[in-house]
Structure formats: C-alpha cells, structure tokens
Amino acid sequence: MQFKSPIEKEKVNRKKETTRA
Known part of the structure; x- marks a missing residue:
C-alpha cells in the first residue's frame, strides 16, 4: 500500500494500534 x-x-x-489495543 502506498500513501501520498x-x-x-x-x-x-x-x-x-487503537484497534489492536
């Protein structure tokens, strides 16, 4: 995946991270 x-x-x-926490 590439980000601008x-x-x-x-x-x-x-x-x-929030979803994993």
Missing part, C-alpha cells in the same frame, strides 16, 4: 504523505500512513498506523 507520511501523515496518512501515521493516521492509519494509529488507527491500527
């Missing part, structure tokens, strides 16, 4: 900007990637990462 690192912010988008961080957003998804945060969402993933």
Whole structure:
C-alpha cells in the first residue's frame, strides 16, 4: 500500500494500534 504523505500512513498506523489495543 502506498500513501501520498507520511501523515496518512501515521493516521492509519494509529488507527491500527487503537484497534489492536
């Protein structure tokens, strides 16, 4: 998966972490 900007990637990462937590 490619992201336009690192912010988008961080957003998804945060969402993933929240779902995993």
